[in-house]
Amino acid sequence: MDRALADLLAAGILAVPGVAGLHAGRYGEVALLYPRHRVNGLRRTPSALEVHLVVDLARPRPLAEVAAKVRDVVAQWLDVPVDVHFADAAGGAA
Numbered sequence: 001m002d003r004a005l006a007d008l009l010a011a012g013i014l015a016v017p018g019v020a021g022l023h024a025g026r027y028g029e030v031a032l033l034y035p036r037h038r039v040n041g042l043r044r045t046p047s048a049l050e051v052h053l054v055v056d057l058a059r060p061r062p063l064a065e066v067a068a069k070v071r072d073v074v075a076q077w078l079d080v081p082v083d084v085h086f087a088d089a090a091g092g093a094a
Contacts, residue, residue, distance in 0.1 A: 005077060006032045006039040012073040013041075013051060018061030019070070021054035023087035030087075048081040049074060058091030 010022060022041020024030050030052045032039040043050040051070055055063070067084040074082045 020056035
């Protein structure tokens with residue numbers, strides 16, 4: 001996957017209601033790497049594309065709905081299985 005497509009996917013995923021961000025993993029290991037650029041929260045495996053999300057608690061949505069919409073975004077450009085991981089949450093009351 002080229003850098004432009006990765007950036008396009010990330011932007012589309014971030015526009016999904018209920019998504020606060022893309023999660024890079026505890027040590028930054030979840031990312032697509034390009035020269036002088038990285039796209040956090042996406043990781044390509046031999047069998048799928050992993051998408052690691054931060055859930056937006058300020059705009060709550062059922063997680064199954066969020067995952068389905070993320071898969072729809074990816075399906076617009078790639079024909080691969082998509083594994084959606086809910087890695088963190090943000091935007092809730094403290």
